Amino acid sequence: MKIIAPLLVLSLCAIGNSSAAADEGGEAIQAMGRLNGIALACQQPALVSRARNAVITTAPKTRGNGEVFETATNAAFLEQGKSGNCPDAASLSKEIATVEKRLQESFAAPR
Secondary structure, three states: OOOHHHHHHHHHHHHHHHHHHHHHHHHHHHHHHHHHHHHHHOOOHHHHHHHHHHHHHHOOOOHHHHHHHHHHHHHHHHHHHHHOOOOOHHHHHHHHHHHHHHHHHHOOOOO
16 A cells, blocks of 8 residues: 555656647647648648658557547648648648657657
8 A cells, every 4th residue: 555655646747747748749740630631632642641651650659649640631631622722842841841840859759
């Protein structure tokens, strides 16, 4: 019983620290999903691959991360279909590069 309380406190502290990183990471995954949906709707296959690969190679492979990415992709794809205004490939690529950096910072291995 004496060991349970300290373990519980340590567990709660770990969850608190990891949830902040998870929030940042989740937002970065969502942003990349949005860009992926735009690239899909605008028929930019190279940028679609780049966005998907950035998430696959950087973020932990969890169901939650996959769902965040897919949900954001689908919503952006549908929204892009309504507006019809596609950004040029260079500006979309620049946005993807920015979010790639956010992903890498969010999911950097602790030192």
